Amino acid sequence: MTRYVLRQVMSGLAVLLATSVIVFGLLHLAPGDPASILAGPDAAEDTIAAIRTEMGLDQHPVAQYLDWLRQLLTGDLGMSYTLGQPVSELIGQRIGSTLQLTVTATFLMILLGTAMGVGLATSKSRVIKQGIDSMATLALAMPPFVSGVLLIFLFAVVWGVLPSGGEASLLGEPADAVSRLILPSIAMALPTAPVLGRLLATEMRRTRDQEFVLTAQAKGASTRWITWRHVVPNSLGPAIVELGIRVGHLLGGVVVAEAIFARAGLGSLLVEAVQTRDYRLAQVLLLLGIAVMIAAQLATEVCMARLDPRIRLGVSS
Numbered sequence: 001m002t003r004y005v006l007r008q009v010m011s012g013l014a015v016l017l018a019t020s021v022i023v024f025g026l027l028h029l030a031p032g033d034p035a036s037i038l039a040g041p042d043a044a045e046d047t048i049a050a051i052r053t054e055m056g057l058d059q060h061p062v063a064q065y066l067d068w069l070r071q072l073l074t075g076d077l078g079m080s081y082t083l084g085q086p087v088s089e090l091i092g093q094r095i096g097s098t099l100q101l102t103v104t105a106t107f108l109m110i111l112l113g114t115a116m117g118v119g120l121a122t123s124k125s126r127v128i129k130q131g132i133d134s135m136a137t138l139a140l141a142m143p144p145f146v147s148g149v150l151l152i153f154l155f156a157v158v159w160g161v162l163p164s165g166g167e168a169s170l171l172g173e174p175a176d177a178v179s180r181l182i183l184p185s186i187a188m189a190l191p192t193a194p195v196l197g198r199l200l201a202t203e204m205r206r207t208r209d210q211e212f213v214l215t216a217q218a219k220g221a222s223t224r225w226i227t228w229r230h231v232v233p234n235s236l237g238p239a240i241v242e243l244g245i246r247v248g249h250l251l252g253g254v255v256v257a258e259a260i261f262a263r264a265g266l267g268s269l270l271v272e273a274v275q276t277r278d279y280r281l282a283q284v285l286l287l288l289g290i291a292v293m294i295a296a297q298l299a300t301e302v303c304m305a306r307l308d309p310r311i312r313l314g315v316s317s
Contacts, residue, residue, distance in 0.1 A: 116197025
């Protein structure tokens, strides 16, 4: 198992290195110049050139990338061009908000997905199945920016039961903080939960025909006990793999959710960095998001290897 994990970690690091090149290249190919933005619209060419030299932007792109990579490897994330603060400090100020939102949305995604999957696989009522399937289709069809606006209109404007946005300290004002997390978390979880639910339902239907389930039924075990003791645990494989992928989708949804619900997290910080051509800040934020996605995928692969030893041994089924 240790060799398998090490192999996957090395693969993840290789992917991270390759994506760092892509992120650096794409940002520097984008139109715009941070030196011109800092200097102002009426600045002279000599002033802009001096700022470019001070920021190191007059060097060859390869030299700039290697210098950035060297700083990353030594733990130095650099300084923000436009905000004039260390990138690590800016991330530390905003990461709490994004972590709260992402963890809550992931929890809701798992909860809703499991409920949908078990409901579709075990319900004997055709009406209930069609209702769950229709709700899943509707949720899939609504991206976060649509569901977010709709949730604000219903729960904040029409009914007035939840705040429309903003954030509060989870330690200082926990009730207010949780109430402000509900709507953006639901908006992020809704498009992803049905995928987990349908995968789980399909696998549960297949698992119910396995011999160990039929044996438990023949021994007189209750349907509920068989479902939660045998069927659900043995049907989690595809859903676990999909969960790792969907965490990456959630990170993409953070940018939209923070904009709609006025949250000051890493997503809104990334938007600011891209708009002002703050290469150093944008590069680190994008690379951080990719690293989290790789870590989530690695975690799901390790879970799958624990559930099925054939995976880590490289044996085909």
